[in-house]
Amino acid sequence: MQTIIVKIGVDISGLRPPMITAAWIVLNIFMEIDKECVITGGGENAPGRSKMSRHWVGLALDFRTRHLSDSDIKALSRMLVARLGHAYSWKITKSGSNKHLHLQYNGKGL
Numbered sequence: 001m002q003t004i005i006v007k008i009g010v011d012i013s014g015l016r017p018p019m020i021t022a023a024w025i026v027l028n029i030f031m032e033i034d035k036e037c038v039i040t041g042g043g044e045n046a047p048g049r050s051k052m053s054r055h056w057v058g059l060a061l062d063f064r065t066r067h068l069s070d071s072d073i074k075a076l077s078r079m080l081v082a083r084l085g086h087a088y089s090w091k092i093t094k095s096g097s098n099k100h101l102h103l104q105y106n107g108k109g110l
């Protein structure tokens with residue numbers, strides 16, 4: 001069984017329930033495209049992270065995408081749209097040394 005790998009130095013201790021649910025959904029997508037699921041960003045201090053970032057409050061995660069092909073990225077995007085719903089937003093950075101999926105919860109009522 002595949003699992004989520006958390007990169008060394010990444011802090012997931014403050015994750016809030018909507019992001020735990022989202023991480024489970026993302027893991028399932030990575031399993032379906034047969035690629036490793038690695039969390040590369042959580043609530044830890046990271047260079048360039050804005051003061052307003054949802055990472056600080058347990059409502060955002062980053063996932064590794066550098067090992068994904070273009071067709072994997074397309075499949076990932078399609079499945080995120082289908083499965084996550086409107087309370088989440090995400091951005092896939094495809095170029096440079098900072099390739100990753102940033103995923104956050106925007107919903108209210110926490």
Ligand SMILES: [Zn+2]
Nearest residue numbers: 041061062102
């Ligand atoms: Zn992020």
